[in-house]
Amino acid sequence: MQTQNSSRILRMNELHQKVGLSKSLLYALIAAGKFPQGFKLTSNGRSRGWFESTIDEYLAERSAQEQT
16 A cells, blocks of 8 residues: 555656755756656646655665665
């Protein structure tokens, strides 16, 4: 069963605040394949979203890499 936070969708404004990186750096990391890509919120739109749980997992993995 998913928790309420795991199904929460973050848009770029919330995303960059959560991870502490600028929007331009996030876009560069996404383009380089070093950050989760997110998904389109509408089939023909440009807006993207990220599940908060995906971002939490990414941050946990990055933290674990730094500790090794």
